[in-house]
Structure formats: C-alpha cells, structure tokens
Amino acid sequence: MEGRNIRGRIYINFQGINAQLSGPRKDAMDYANWVKEDERFAPTYIQVSPSPRGHAFPRLKLRYKPSLVQVCEDSDSLPLTDPTARAVPLTPKQWREKLEKRHDALTKGAGEVSNLENVKKVLLLDVRNRYEWDVGHFQGAQRPEVECFKSTEFGLSDEKEVEADPLAGVDKENTEILMYCTGGIRCDVYSTILRKKGFKNLYSLRGGVAKYLKEEGASQWNGRLFVFDSRLAVPPAFYHGEPAADDTSSSTSAIARCLTCGSEVEPVHRNCANLDCNNLYLSCAACTAKLRGCCCSECMEAPRLRPVLGQDETYQRWHNYRDPPPPPPRPPGWVSRRALKRRRRKERRKEEERLKHTGASEVHCSSGGESSSEQANPSFVHQV
Secondary structure, eight states, X not given: OTTOOOEEEEEEETTEEEEEEEOOHHHHHHHHHHHHTSGGGTTOOOOOOOOTTSOSSSXXXXXXXXXXXXXXXXXXXXXXXXXXXXXXXXXXXXXXXXXXHHHHHHHTTTTOHHHHHHHHTEEEEEOSOHHHHHHEEETTOOOOOOSSGGGOOTTOOOOSOOTTOTTTTOOTTTOEEEEEOSSSHHHHHHHHHHHHTTOOEEEEETTHHHHHHHHHTTTTEEEOEEOSSTTOEEOGGGGGTOOGGGOOOGGGOOOOBOTTTOOBOOSOOEEOSBTTTOOEEOOOHHHHHHTTTOSSHHHHTOSSBXXXXXXXXXXXXXXXXXXXXXXXXXXXXXXXXXXXXXXXXXXXXXXXXXXXXXHHHHHHHHHTOOOHHHHHOTTHHHHO
C-alpha cells in the first residue's frame, strides 16, 4: 500500500481476503493485480465500478479478522475453502435464465398444478439485510427481516413454519435454492452452513448482483443496489458507465418507500438521530423534518439526540456525540485554581494595607515628639 492512494476496508485471515477499496484506477488495479499474482487468488473475480465523487471510503483500514464475514456461528469450523461445500456458482447468464424460467412458470401457467409445483421447487433467497432489499432486489425474493448478516438464521430452525424464514418447511432434497448477495462472499459463507443443515441443491450468483447488473443489465431486477460505502445506492446503469441521472428505465423505477408514511422516496438511507438507536432507514423530507431526524416518535424523546442532517450528509463516528465522562470526585478541602488565585490576591492586599497602617503609625509617633534633635533635623521624619 505504500505510495498508493487507496482507502477502504481490507480484512485478512487464514481463510482469505475480504477487500473493498477505492482509489485512482491505476493504484486500485495495481493492488488487485498484485493479489492475483498469488496462485491461491489467481481465479478471484475483481469487481470494479466507478466512483464519480472520488474516494468512497474515508480512510484505509487493513486488519486481521478472525472471521472474514460475521455469521451466526464460528466461521473457523466452516469449510469455506472447499468448493464442494459451497453453493454451485452460476454465471449471470445462467442466473437470468433460471429466473426467467421461474417467472414464466409463475405467470403463464398459474392455473396449472404442474407449473405451480415447478415454481415451488425453485426458491429465491436474498441473504442480505432488510435495508438492502428496500432499495433493490430480484423479482420474487422475500424481504429478509434481519438487521445484519450475523443475525441471519434462514433454514436453521427445526420448526416447519416460521413467518420470517423463507426456508422453513422447504424440501431440502428437491428444492433448488437460488442465493444472492451484493458481491457473492456472503453466499459462499452461508451456503456452507446450509450444506451442514442438509440442503442439497444450492446455487449462488457468481460475482453477486454487482456483476449481474454489469453483464445482464436490470433484467428481473427492481430498484438500485445498496453498497457499503459513501455511494449507498447505485443504479444499474452505473455499472455500464452511464450517469445516474440517465437511469430512467421502468425496471429501475423507485421502489424505496418512506418508513413512516410509505411514500416513494429517493433510495438514500439515513441514520436515526437517536444515538442509542442509530437505525438505518428511508425517510421523505417531510417526515425527517417532522420527527427531527428520528425513525419514530419514541426516539424523539431519547436523551441523546444528534442534530438533523441534510439528505447527502452523514453522521460522524459515534464517539463524537457521546456524553463526556463525569469529572473525578474532589478530595476534602479541594479548592479550584481560580479560587486559590483570588484567595492569594486578597491576602496580599490585606498584607499591603497592614504594612501601610503600621508605617503611618510609626511616622505619627516620631513626628509628634518635642525633641530638639528632631526639630533641628527635619529630614529625620522621612528617614524614619
């Protein structure tokens, strides 16, 4: 990294590398090509997309991480480096064909029992978070009711009916599970967990949604793609070098809705002004002003509220808003420095007044005598 203008998050451990970075094209690609010089990473797909506003990250963080991706169980025990333990990767073209086949069976043959059975045997699984789904997703994918990937537990419950679990009660032997995420790494990790739970037919989108939008466009996709950097929501046309303003196709029309009133909004998330909530949500300008940047009325009454930010502004790190620590307890008889200075000045003034009074008394006593020597020497009083 020395001498290169690169920022981002690069996590490494014995299982591999999880990197998201930004920089001038030459610096960024020099790093990517250097990684691929290692034969272990030679087949790695490098996802590249433009960042018109410059750096997408504020700084560079290069760290060792026990887990490349935070999951619900210990990732050290997962066979992440074994391709047979992961889902079968599909190219964007193969993925699109499977989705179109599923869509045709669902729309054209809805009245035929055989077609409905075929639809049930293909399940589309979004392994991202709910706020990512809110700004864009594949048609037919159920909204994941999770706040972070670590809390994802699809298919892990033994109960046959769980409302928030799209894999509950699914035939593990005969159902095809089509998994997708932003870049593909979460699917690789979570598919090893599902393999251990007995799911046989697992498929993932190679390169994730980002590669799909670059090669296949917005076919079967609604909305934009959420990314974990300053861009937040990227339109599909962005991956073809087109400006976001030109993204006017019907397939990418706004599907994002305000959490409070349900109106259509620009797919730009904001954090709740309540420091103890910090919920990432979508909001229209009217609701933002009404709730003073909070996600609900309860958060408006919270004791630690941050200022309301504009649509394109983001909050600083949380420690910039936390309450200062309480001062240490003062020992008995403690006096502040300012009070001590005042006390000393007062004592000095008293001492000066005392000396003046003492000197005046001595002069009065000396000048009041009738000694002939004093009268003969008028300078004697001044000398005293």
